[in-house]
Amino acid sequence: MANGTANGLASRVHGSVHVIGAGLLGASIGLGLRARGVDVTLEDISPTTALLAADYGAGRARAEGDAPPALVVVATPPDVVADVIERALRTFPDAVVTDVASVKLAPFLELTRRGVDLTNYVGSHPMAGRERGGAIMARADIFAARPWIVCRDGETPPAALALVDAVALDLGATLLEMTPQEHDRAVGLVSHLPQAVASLLAARLVPAPEQAIGLAGQGLRDTTRIAASDPELWVQILGANREPVLEGLEALQADLAAFVEALREPDSPGARRRIADLLAAGNRGVARIPGKHGSRERFTTITVLIDDRPGQIAALLTEIGDLGINMEDLRLEHSPGAQIGFAEIAVLPEVAERAVADLTERGWRIL
């Protein structure tokens, strides 16, 4: 199978890792570390979640007589993260404690306010996620080639930092160092602001007539995809990172007001120019986003045309199996009223050419 980072290499992590919170991030960390041979224990406030994550291969429950972990990873919702960090530091006084919350300044200030000794605490944030959470969505590869921010503090022992770095590197992430303030401002812009905007845009679809929704294309799908995220989680994140998010939203409000005003009076002097300027600024903004280096780029997508008849997809997949093509992902698209649909098959780039040739030879139409 595909992933070279997870299997077959020795882990950089020394000692066992205890994960508190077995949701998407916690269970994904467990899966990734276990694939590297690390002993991972799990706990979750929901016993069902903990069991599910364990069944899924993300770790095991701590047992009596287990040695204390070398590292505790707090992967709980942000509103309890400070409490759980404090408890972990007290429960495992010799362990390094890190967390993976999307906001770094608020928990740090809260722990400082409480006078908690933070010598063994290293805040971190893997920039990974999916629009649906939960252990069931966990994947070992969600951190691959993604930034993993570590917030260092002059007083943190180097060994503690090294342990957190080791987890991030084991999971294939790219280490970045920031202060909590720098982190929160950056994610406020590139993660929290898009989340709020996508949600507000998607909310406009609630009262829309069915006929309009039926015309939705990829543009609408992409711009609203993350609006499927968990509202409870995001109320916490946005609340915990209020200032940077507000700054972004207020700047957006000003641009939106200028845009609306120009569109309302298109014949007023410079109105079209102001609209064009804002659209051109959008061009420049999107051009600044670095190309993707995440998991999707590892694969080449082959699009196969399929008849909208029962059995065609199974026939295609049987053929793919017969041909020995190792399919990494599959996405089916078809449309009401259309006689054809598409199957998008993700394969490793090195096998794509042969797969296309083989499928074409067997009579499948490749786009």
Next chain:
Amino acid sequence: MANGTANGLASRVHGSVHVIGAGLLGASIGLGLRARGVDVTLEDISPTTALLAADYGAGRARAEGDAPPALVVVATPPDVVADVIERALRTFPDAVVTDVASVKLAPFLELTRRGVDLTNYVGSHPMAGRERGGAIMARADIFAARPWIVCRDGETPPAALALVDAVALDLGATLLEMTPQEHDRAVGLVSHLPQAVASLLAARLVPAPEQAIGLAGQGLRDTTRIAASDPELWVQILGANREPVLEGLEALQADLAAFVEALREPDSPGARRRIADLLAAGNRGVARIPGKHGSRERFTTITVLIDDRPGQIAALLTEIGDLGINMEDLRLEHSPGAQIGFAEIAVLPEVAERAVADLTERGWRIL
């Protein structure tokens, strides 16, 4: 096997087709029709563009002595579409004239105001495109399984309508009928509003520090992808569809203001609730977007655990075929590092229970 629609079948279009405007849409239409054996001629205000599209296989220049076309497709930018339609109707009085502009009411009103005889005119709009335009981006398949709206008028001769329908069907599109007003309101919401919002969001990245941009993930990429669109084209489209777009933007302004106010005063009564409500409305809105076969809400998703072994998915789909389960959509998820993956199968709610029972009986694990 698979595709019956594009090659090897006789075209539904009778007569030659003249395309005015050899950009992305015009050249794509030319490519698709020529693949069906239709004689396509091309013109463009830019001789270079016309030659490029011809080189690309999208058609040929009209020659002296050519019979008049049966159909003229106007695929120019929206600000000149009414002029070009009028000219085409006069130049080829026996031809049917259609256009593919993204806005339908404004050109219709303009032509009516000028007293142009619109008997042979049928407005249409294929909901297809790419964020980059130009003949060089043309593809015969961009219309496949996409809506193609035709604006009928009681006085349009059936033969004229049939010819426009034939082009849409030849290109694999799904025909939909709307009034110009219905069309403009619908695309204002599902296409023009997301474009404006994506541009305004992407514009926020212009002044951002490099460090923040470096943290960009898939969420930011998806929410801003269409902000790469051509500003000049979009100034025209937004201007030509001002009322529906303004309505959407103003509703968004109101929601945004409520959101900002609640976030600014999170401890005021009901503030968190108002933020959560807007995020939850986003959930509901995005859930209305049809995946592939109409609205996702209409289907029940069954999640089947599958071994991460070759052939398992084909085996599952064969079984689904054998059981007579009508699968509406399929999504495959698997993860490097996890021993299992899952297939999400969308079925009509009324058959979901039996499908789960049947699959369970055959030994599949359903989540």
